[in-house]
Amino acid sequence: MIRRKDTRRMAKRPTKPTKSVEPRRAGRGPSPEKTAQTRRVIIDAALGEFLENGYADTTMDGVARRAGVAKGTSYRYFPAKEALFEAVVREKIAGALIDADPANRRPDEPVSTFIRRTMLVSIREIERNGRAAIARLVLVEGARFPEMTEIYRRAMFEPLLKQIRDLAATARARGELRRPELEDYPHLLIAPIWFAIIHNGLLDRAHPLDIGDLFEAHLDLVFDA
Known part of the structure; x- marks a missing residue:
């Protein structure tokens, strides 16, 4: 005698509709004018630090304090003191x-x-x-x-x-x-x-x-x- 398969087990479960996920909007960063202004402030501060302290004793911390910005901000614009000195020479000298x-x-x-x-x-x-x-x-x-x-x-x-x-x-x-x-x-x-x-x-x-x-x-x- 042939037994019938339980069709209830073989029935496909209904799939749940997927929700569309909207991409998260990135927060608005500073305007180009603000970015340029911050860069100028950091370069001006670096010039002052180099002239007062010399190259050896100038630090990125000191430049950031003089510029009134966070240390991370100065590194965002200039990854090292050498890059900061080059910016001073190119733009101020x-x-x-x-x-x-x-x-x-x-x-x-x-x-x-x-x-x-x-x-x-x-x-x-x-x-x-x-x-x-x-x-x-x-x-x-x-x-x-x-x-x-x-x-x-x-x-x-x-x-x-x-x-x-x-x-x-x-x-x-x-x-x-x-x-x-x-x-x-x-x-x-x-x-x-x-x-x-x-x-x-x-x-x-x-x-x-x-x-x-x-x-x-x-x-x-x-x-x-």
Whole structure:
């Protein structure tokens, strides 16, 4: 005798309808303006810390306290002190390179006039805006912290030399320079600046040189030679 299967056991259980889960909306972060402002505040604080304490004794904690932000916030923008120093150099120090870009020279403007209109104006402020102090910091602590020197060389020194070399080539082509040395050695133009930075900060603080006047006198010698 064949027994019938219990169809009740084989019946499929009704499936429960699945509920659609809406993705959780991410919370709104700070606006781009607020982000940029926070970044500027941290960089300003870092400049103050570097100038007051030097590179070795500047800490991310100190920068955060000075900026009035949480330590985690400063790390969110700058993962290490090296990155923070590079931001200071690029935005507070190397920013002067923008005006002196040879592309900004007027078509008929003499190169020496362009240098006076751009570089000389910036150089006259070099002691007041922290640029000279950062240069001294690199001179004093760069041997212990080679990453400082590399950052300064890459962000400030080499771009400036390229600008001077390009300007010297233009001046030679226009007949403003009779000799080729400035094109071959663009360091010649900024040598008095570095001498004055060393003199004012290390050699004779009691009798500082006017870096702007020294550079202007040197500029006259270079273009009159």
